[in-house]
Amino acid sequence: MTRVVGRGGSPSVPRSADVARLAGVSRKTVSRVLNNEPYVSADVRRRVIEAAEELGYRLNNAARALASGRTRSIGAVALGTAGYGTASLLVAIEKVVRGSGYALRVVNTLDGEPDDIAGAVDSLLEQGVDGIIVSEPIVEGEVSVRVDVPVLFLGAPPAFGGSRAVTAGVGADLLAGAATDHLLDLGHQTVHHLAGPLRWYAARDRVEGWRTALTARGRHQPPLLEGDWSAASGYLAGRELAADSEVTAVFVSGDDMAIGLIHALTEAGRRVPHDVSVIGFDGNPVFAYVTPPLTTVRQPFDAAAREGLKLLIHTIEEPGTEVPSASDLPVELVVRASTAPPRSSSAGQRTSPSRSHPSQRSQA
Amino acid sequence: MTRVVGRGGSPSVPRSADVARLAGVSRKTVSRVLNNEPYVSADVRRRVIEAAEELGYRLNNAARALASGRTRSIGAVALGTAGYGTASLLVAIEKVVRGSGYALRVVNTLDGEPDDIAGAVDSLLEQGVDGIIVSEPIVEGEVSVRVDVPVLFLGAPPAFGGSRAVTAGVGADLLAGAATDHLLDLGHQTVHHLAGPLRWYAARDRVEGWRTALTARGRHQPPLLEGDWSAASGYLAGRELAADSEVTAVFVSGDDMAIGLIHALTEAGRRVPHDVSVIGFDGNPVFAYVTPPLTTVRQPFDAAAREGLKLLIHTIEEPGTEVPSASDLPVELVVRASTAPPRSSSAGQRTSPSRSHPSQRSQA
DNA sequence: CTGAAAGCGCTAACAA
């Protein structure tokens, strides 16, 4: 079969040989230019680039991957839910991945079950990726997959992947501690906690931070409530809490749950923040406009993605060498109006935040 | 260079030849089985599958793509914002894409500018995709890229891509009409509209639906307000609207904006829904738990993704043949408590919805 | 129903 290139017949897609011919160099040289390799004279480089442009040449990634053994893409296993947190994290990941010269492949899992994760990782591996990001997997069970690429666990200890696994997080424990401290600083005797599903590492880390903050001040540690991240589950928990007049402050492990919880409290006649203070977790900006505006703690998704990918890409590109050290993630408390000093107390170190609309931020 | 496979030395990754050897067949037969091609005896098929499993064989997608010219992956150009709508759509897309045997590649654009889109499409093409999904691009400008694969425009007329472009939407005009009708049915004389940025097709379609509904009943058409999807912009618009005592009903082009708008209204002493009714757009479930619970219209993301991908995949796999006809998308009105009959009217055809928490749904 | 040979378009190693 003869293939007519460049004229007549079907206007077939140009390959590197066509570029080489037009630029008057070898295919290897074209390859060098396209990969930004050194040892190419400026003149040749320019000619190649011009030729490529003239032909509308686009590199064939499959061929490149096959020949080089590297796909230049990274796979992400994400939670298939459309929550603000999940979505923000994925957007942050995409930005950093693309900025690093990799392409992103995404696979969602229904709810992070080990089998799901294993399946997701497997499909990523089959598609061909140089590295994998697993974000926020759950605790239980064991993920059994044979991975031969580095894996980054975002917000969780390595669940599999042996030697080439790295970890990074959003600093959930610190954030949770800051939230709890905020309430304590306001003068509350103790702080209740509505956690996310405890099978999630994210939920556990926050519980941990809450416990630590309480313990550090020698406060009584109330029983834990567990929700499922949804506003509906927050509502249910709120009904329970409303019945207990001891409750004056609640740290909720997610903004949506906090909204549900506040709704139940209000419905039961417990006013927020007058009777009960509530602080959320995530930082969805829309909740600056509900009544009362929600005090919350913002998750540093961008910073976490940047940190994590630095590690992952290092592990991919320079295996064996020391991994770069992690920098500190920002802890950003967004104080709005759902938190205030307890009713019968004047202990608040700060003036009670009671403005009704925008948000004051403070670095903790 | 001799390569030791299967034992000794480095435990190299198995290839199809290893599977073939173990199963006692040719490589081509292995390929047949893996691709579910016909004309393979059940016995051989079983043997191949067993051999593959025993070896832990994983097909090399780069090689497959290079040889076959098909990558079996689809690229999505998404809006790089973490809003509920955007995120839901992407999750829906991922589900359908994966369910169809394709892998998903994602590229975000900052805000849908033509140049961004062109760049995103280009990078997708370079990575190798069999089809592209562009979701919710904006109106202005022209996208100039040479695409040689089918393109699906979700919620917008084809912006480029010539002959192999297909379109599908969420039925934004119908949804907007239903929202407007709901308010009219309640007895309001007319309905104001806070739109999204008019450079977005999504925003325009909703304006269109609102206009049509108003015109159909010969109602006066108030001036249009324009926001940017954010709650903050809704708040600003709400301040304006609060000053106008004629306003009794507002259809807002997004839930977040609706929340901001309600906040401004309430702040100005106009009660919702007592003085002003507000209906949102999207269907984020968390807003069932704010005060007042937000009436809204749910976008059929799953159905839209399913419809659109049916078209796209058809165009990829059976070019030339007739495209399957589109089925109707559901219009789902979620009536909660932010809408009610106007104060001085008893025209509401239905009992005024004033329950305070969950959501009643109705098919319109 | 199964197999043998010939590439897909690129990069790696080596040479010049």
Place this chain on the structure above:
DNA sequence: TTGTTAGCGCTTTCAG
């Protein structure tokens, strides 16, 4: 600084 020679691992002809 550049070119030559071999493949990467699979699918595609085309024969059996």
